[in-house]
Amino acid sequence: AQSHTDRGGGRTGALAPPPFADEVQKIDVNPPKGTRDFPPEDMRLRSWLFHNFREVSRLFGFEEIDFPVLESEALFIRKAGEEIRDQLYCFEDRGNRRVALRPELTPSLARLVIQKGKSAPLPLKWFAIGQCWRYERMTRGRRREHYQWNMDIIGVPEVTAEAELLSSIITFFKRIGVTASDVGFKVSSRKVLQEVLRSYSVPEDSFGRVCVIIDKIGKIPVEDIKKDLKLAGMSKVAIEDLLQVLSIKSLEKLEEILGDSGEAISDLRQLFSLAEKFGYSEWIQFDASVVRGLAYYTGIVFEGFDREGKLRAICGGGRYDKLLSTFGGDDLPACGFGFGDAVIVELLKEKGLLPKLDHQVENIVCALDGDLQGAAAAVATILREKNQSVDLVLESKPLKWVFKRAARINAQRLILVGLDEWQKGMVSVKILSSGEQYEVKLVELE
Numbered sequence: 001a002q003s004h005t006d007r008g009g010g011r012t013g014a015l016a017p018p019p020f021a022d023e024v025q026k027i028d029v030n031p032p033k034g035t036r037d038f039p040p041e042d043m044r045l046r047s048w049l050f051h052n053f054r055e056v057s058r059l060f061g062f063e064e065i066d067f068p069v070l071e072s073e074a075l076f077i078r079k080a081g082e083e084i085r086d087q088l089y090c091f092e093d094r095g096n097r098r099v100a101l102r103p104e105l106t107p108s109l110a111r112l113v114i115q116k117g118k119s120a121p122l123p124l125k126w127f128a129i130g131q132c133w134r135y136e137r138m139t140r141g142r143r144r145e146h147y148q149w150n151m152d153i154i155g156v157p158e159v160t161a162e163a164e165l166l167s168s169i170i171t172f173f174k175r176i177g178v179t180a181s182d183v184g185f186k187v188s189s190r191k192v193l194q195e196v197l198r199s200y201s202v203p204e205d206s207f208g209r210v211c212v213i214i215d216k217i218g219k220i221p222v223e224d225i226k227k228d229l230k231l232a233g234m235s236k237v238a239i240e241d242l243l244q245v246l247s248i249k250s251l252e253k254l255e256e257i258l259g260d261s262g263e264a265i266s267d268l269r270q271l272f273s274l275a276e277k278f279g280y281s282e283w284i285q286f287d288a289s290v291v292r293g294l295a296y297y298t299g300i301v302f303e304g305f306d307r308e309g310k311l312r313a314i315c316g317g318g319r320y321d322k323l324l325s326t327f328g329g330d331d332l333p334a335c336g337f338g339f340g341d342a343v344i345v346e347l348l349k350e351k352g353l354l355p356k357l358d359h360q361v362e363n364i365v366c367a368l369d370g371d372l373q374g375a376a377a378a379v380a381t382i383l384r385e386k387n388q389s390v391d392l393v394l395e396s397k398p399l400k401w402v403f404k405r406a407a408r409i410n411a412q413r414l415i416l417v418g419l420d421e422w423q424k425g426m427v428s429v430k431i432l433s434s435g436e437q438y439e440v441k442l443v444e445l446e
């Protein structure tokens with residue numbers, strides 16, 4: 001029997017009374033749990049944010065790319081215990097394929113780089129803005145989707161690439177009014193970790209897993225961190241030493257521990273020297289505890305944080321020189337970052353930096369009686385062909401209604417099409433800010 005929705009009669013299934021023939025079930029008009037709608041006001045803020053993402057990408061000479069939100073699940077199956085894997089929004093499609101809503105953009109970018117192969121001359125400087133997904137038990141009530149801006153440089157092994165990426169993010173912050181007093185970048189290199197782990201003969205294939213564990217410092221109790229590191233095969237003394245190294249906040253101190261001949265130190269010294277030349281030294285600081293939660297980083301890593309410490313990481317990224325070979329491609333040096341659309345808005349709210357973005361239209365055009373609706377359409381078309389925005393009143397409305405709508409849509413001019421004027425080839429124009437009103441020949445309307 002057709003199952004019926006329980007309408008409070010307490011009975012469902014075959015025994016429930018059949019619904020009234022014309023009763024329509026009201027659908028839930030809210031978006032699915034953890035997702036957002038973007039009604040006009042919210043969409044204006046998102047478009048403003050994305051416009052700034054795109055403008056900075058343009059300033060840095062990056063090309064925009066895009067890929068499907070749906071990918072083969074295999075792209076994201078990594079065995080390092082990452083949260084991003086535990087929360088993969090994956091399912092079997094009607095063709096029995098294992099697919100997933102992408103949780104991040106970098107694997108798709110890597111897939112596209114391999115696909116393009118030698119036809120894409122290096123270095124590649126690509127950016128994308130895409131919606132990313134996670135399936136999280138709603139118990140934590142967190143979002144399941146967000147938009148990320150990614151910038152990636154493929155084919156440059158030097159840390160000049162990381163320095164350029166940091167410069168692009170700082171350029172973005174400056175454009176929207178965020179300063180080095182509001183936000184900073186913690187910068188480190190996974191080679192620091194690597195050098196410590198190697199000194200304790202921790203197997204290379206545990207590296208990604210150890211990084212994912214270390215990234216949880218400050219998020220879970222340190223005893224759990226130590227337990228997980230032990231499970232990952234580290235000795236007690238190695239764990240204590242590693243945690244000691246991770247608490248280092250200066251390159252001088254790090255050099256004392258690791259010496260000055262390792263790659264970690266030379267990469268970091270070069271990066272901080274380049275930061276000086278770029279003029280953004282005040283924005284960055286060395287912090288050995290930064291490892292980021294993605295297993296594939298291999299070198300410099302960084303994350304943007306709010307100096308008041310109220311918010312989660314604003315953005316993050318780093319070098320991932322070995323990602324392509326995990327998909328069967330030839331490895332290429334690569335680095336990039338992800339910048340989400342949610343934490344930045346929380347920061348702008350905190351700092352009173354949210355832009356005021358109203359809907360605006362240059363003209364509202366209205367026929368003064370029904371027979372002139374066609375004439376009004378002609379006037380609207382003439383204005384639009386002159387690249388002027390027009391809200392055309394589409395039905396017969398009292399003037400009071402027209403003025404009210406003009407105010408609501410912030411129209412600059414009201415164009416009235418009246419019979420007497422039209423017969424003279426003219427229309428009436430009212431500048432709504434000043435109240436000035438005049439008649440003008442249609443052919444002279446601009």
Ligand SMILES: Nc1ccc(Br)nc1
Binds near residue numbers: 104134145146
């Ligand atoms: N990876 C990921 C995807 C979606 C959200 Br919301 N947060 C993180």
